[in-house]
Amino acid sequence: MRLLVVEDDPLLGDGIKAGLTQAGFAVDWVQDGVAAALALDTGSQAAVVLDLGLPRLAGLELLRRMRSAGNKTPVLILTARDATEDRINGLDSGADDYMVKPFDLHELAARLRALIRRSAGEAAPVLRVREVSLDPAARRVEYKGQPVELPAREFALLHALMLGAGRVFTREQLAEKLYAWGEEVESNAIDVHIHHLRRKLAPQLIRTMRGVGYLMPREPDE
Numbered sequence: 001m002r003l004l005v006v007e008d009d010p011l012l013g014d015g016i017k018a019g020l021t022q023a024g025f026a027v028d029w030v031q032d033g034v035a036a037a038l039a040l041d042t043g044s045q046a047a048v049v050l051d052l053g054l055p056r057l058a059g060l061e062l063l064r065r066m067r068s069a070g071n072k073t074p075v076l077i078l079t080a081r082d083a084t085e086d087r088i089n090g091l092d093s094g095a096d097d098y099m100v101k102p103f104d105l106h107e108l109a110a111r112l113r114a115l116i117r118r119s120a121g122e123a124a125p126v127l128r129v130r131e132v133s134l135d136p137a138a139r140r141v142e143y144k145g146q147p148v149e150l151p152a153r154e155f156a157l158l159h160a161l162m163l164g165a166g167r168v169f170t171r172e173q174l175a176e177k178l179y180a181w182g183e184e185v186e187s188n189a190i191d192v193h194i195h196h197l198r199r200k201l202a203p204q205l206i207r208t209m210r211g212v213g214y215l216m217p218r219e220p221d222e
Contacts, residue, residue: 001024001025001026001046001047001116001156001159001160001177002025002026002027002028002044002045002046002176002177002178002179002180003020003025003026003027003028003045003046003047003048003049003112004028004029004030004036004039004040004045004047004048004049005017005020005027005028005029005030005048005049006029006030006031006032006033006036006048006049006050006051006054006059006062007029007031007049007051007078008031008032008051008053008054008055009051010031012101013029013031014029015105016029016049016078016105016108017029019105019108019109020049020105020108020109020112021180023105023106023109024136024139024152024155024156025109025112026156026177026178026179026180026183027180028045028180028181031054031055032054032055032056032057033054033055033056033057033058033059033061033062034056034057035056036048036050036054036057036062037057037062037065040066040071040073042176043071043073044173044176044177045073046073046074046116046119046177047073047074047075047076047112047115047116047119048073048074048075048076049076049078049108049112050062050063050075050076050077050078050095051077051078051079052077052079052081052086052090053079053080053081059077059079060089060090060093063075063077063090063093063094063095064093064094066094067093067094072119073119074096074097074112074115074116074118074119075094075095075096075097076095076096076097076098076099076108076111076112076115077090077095077097077098077099078099078101078103078108079098079099079100079101080100080101081100082100096115097111097115099111110137113125113136113137116163117136117163120163120164122163125137127159127162127163129162129165129205129216129218130205130217130218130219130220131143131144131202131205132158132162132201132205134155134158134159134162136159139155141155141158143200143201143202148200148201150197150200153178153189153193154193154196154197154200156177156178157174157177157178157190157193157194157197158197160174160177160178161174161206161214161216162216164216165216165217165218166215166216166217166218167215168209168212168213168214168215169213169214169215170212170213171190171191171213171214173213174190174213174214175189175190178190178193190214194206194208194214204220
């Protein structure tokens, strides 16, 4: 899943990006509120990690503008402001979660997984679609109860398809979920990943919608 990290401290921002990338996320990082607003116009992020004390446009103002514009992307505020009033203001301004620095990267990743899961209407921590189960925290996939080893990109693609089961995705939409800024994407990358997933799981699990993209049906006849 792709994230937007908005953090003006270079060392901390770089550390958050590295840690979340290691946790399996594709991470875009910007250092001010205006750059974040421009990045959010793409609508491709699954969640936002937002600092409050930002240059050019404050974090709370950015958050209020997001919600006023109808942007429902989950937002986790990550800040040094630890007063109860600050937490209340952040949550009442539209944030979905609030963490105080210093923080644990593993907890941050877990909270983001929960936000993304809930935003997709999933309550259970393990996703299940027909005979496939996927555990984002353990990075484990099973098909008919048997473990299936997947590299990071294929895991992320399967995760996206399962979260959106029953929905058709274009190749461009899937690529935006898998790749952060600056990452080189081959023109046939999604097709190749889909081919590998079908071979490792089952051909019928992912359908090709000609001229549109791909679909993972919830039911065989969907």
